[in-house]
Amino acid sequence: MLEPAAIVAVLKQVGFTHLVWIPDSHLGTWEAALMQSPLKPIRVTREGEAIGVAAGLMLGEAKPLVAIQCTGFFEAGDAVRNVAHDLKLPLKLIIGVRSARAARDGRSQDNCPLFAEQLVVAWKIPHQSFDPAEATSAQLEAVLEQLARTTNANAILWAE
Amino acid sequence: MMTHHEVLEVLATQRRDHVVITTMGSVAIWPTLSNHPRDFHYLPSSMGQGVPLGLGLCLAKPGLPVVVLVGDGGLLMNLGCLVTVAQFTVPLTILLIDNGLYEVTGGQAVPNAGLTDFALLARGAGISHVATCDQRSDWESTARSALQESGPSFVWLKVQGERGKPTPTAPRPMGEQILQLQDALRSHRPIV
Numbered sequence: 001m002l003e004p005a006a007i008v009a010v011l012k013q014v015g016f017t018h019l020v021w022i023p024d025s026h027l028g029t030w031e032a033a034l035m036q037s038p039l040k041p042i043r044v045t046r047e048g049e050a051i052g053v054a055a056g057l058m059l060g061e062a063k064p065l066v067a068i069q070c071t072g073f074f075e076a077g078d079a080v081r082n083v084a085h086d087l088k089l090p091l092k093l094i095i096g097v098r099s100a101r102a103a104r105d106g107r108s109q110d111n112c113p114l115f116a117e118q119l120v121v122a123w124k125i126p127h128q129s130f131d132p133a134e135a136t137s138a139q140l141e142a143v144l145e146q147l148a149r150t151t152n153a154n155a156i157l158w159a160e
Numbered sequence: 161m162m163t164h165h166e167v168l169e170v171l172a173t174q175r176r177d178h179v180v181i182t183t184m185g186s187v188a189i190w191p192t193l194s195n196h197p198r199d200f201h202y203l204p205s206s207m208g209q210g211v212p213l214g215l216g217l218c219l220a221k222p223g224l225p226v227v228v229l230v231g232d233g234g235l236l237m238n239l240g241c242l243v244t245v246a247q248f249t250v251p252l253t254i255l256l257i258d259n260g261l262y263e264v265t266g267g268q269a270v271p272n273a274g275l276t277d278f279a280l281l282a283r284g285a286g287i288s289h290v291a292t293c294d295q296r297s298d299w300e301s302t303a304r305s306a307l308q309e310s311g312p313s314f315v316w317l318k319v320q321g322e323r324g325k326p327t328p329t330a331p332r333p334m335g336e337q338i339l340q341l342q343d344a345l346r347s348h349r350p351i352v
Contacts, residue, residue: 018219042219043247044212045240052209053244056216059200060224061342064216082206087334 002132002140008033010141014148016065016092018042018057020050024069026160027096047072051079051091058089063148067094070116070157080123084153092147093155095120100159101133120155131159162296164257164319165189170296171227171255174303178225178253179217179341183210185263186229188328197344200337201330208237211245211254218250223351225251227307232258232278233270239281242314246286249311254282256314259321267323282314289313 008030011019019034020042021027034041044050047068057064068076073095083091099110120127130143147154164185171180172193179198182190187201202210214228235241235256245252260273282290289309293299299317306313330337 020216044244046238048206048209049212049238049241049244052206052212052238052241053216053219055209056213056218057220058216059213059338059341060217060220060345062216062220079206079209082204082209086204087338089338 002135002137004030004033005036006137007132007140008037008039010144011065012037012039013141014144015063016148017062018054018064019067020044020053020057020064021067022047022050022069022072024096024098024160026158027067027069027094030067047076048079051076051083054091055083055087055089058091063092065092065094065147067096069096069160070098070112070119074115074119077119077123080125084123084125089153090151091125091153093125093153094147094158095155096158096160098160100157101131104159116157120157125153125155126150127155127157129157129159133159161294161318161320162299164259164322166296167255167257167299167317167319168193168229170299170303171229174307175227176225176307178227178307179214179345181210181214181217181226181228183229183234184231185259185325185328186231186257187330188325190229191331197340200341201332203328203330204334208234208241210234211238211241214252214254215241215245215248215250218252219248221345221348221350223251224345224348225253225307227253227255229255229257231263232256232260232276233262235278236270236276242282242285242287245312251310252312253306253309254312254314256316257319258316259319261321261323263322263325264327267321278316279314282316287312287314290316292316292318294318
């Protein structure tokens, strides 16, 4: 499993200026590393709000990343639609997919992995899947570099 | 009780280099009073996202004064944003236009219309500069200090409900607005 400090270091390295987040049990493990980093988290109360804060940051020409669990992404749909398709801002998301590994191994009936994939497609957000438990440091750098570099809205479905 | 238009008239006299973000009914009124490169009409919008948008702009451009005009219906969709805003010492002024109605959809009542204490909610969230105005004279005497705060401020402006108003449209397409705002803000010198 990639270490939180390594993940946070790469987030900074690829140019993200702000991290807007609501932690879940996986993303929450990044907290100590974030607090040691210039990339301090902006804590918000719900995921739709995270999208709105990121939109304002992008209006101000910052490069924010939103990190949320898929359950919150489901609720944030209208905000995502507005920012990605009305405002056409390059919204960047890491969406933690609850139970992704367990579902893949047949150990969970959680429907989060199914709907996470279907909803990023429904909102026409280009995306890639990534599993920090299996990936190398080089793969981490490649996937985050691509996320940061694209000029349109983009997401990583981050296996949990 | 004052009108929505009067609230914006007073804002127009007190606004300096603030970014002014309008939402919903204010989108129809503000362009009749102001045509400033730092005006941003958040339409098409996602309802309730005006305050987060303003906060994000403040965080991207430290020291930039931002005013967000939000309706009671919109704020009720995202009350948690008051707690989020309270974490930051940013010059963000939230002007709540409370008419008790979903004006744009035909004038249906918002939940608990007229009974919710929005000032108490803002204070409870941790915003220290909070004011309430239901007369134009109150708002005239409050506006200057509210707009000069170095931290977040919240003004609850109680206005007459008005029905039958046309659905607002932004005076410029969104893409054009974004480019204009970003161009206007390049001269801002961040306060760090």
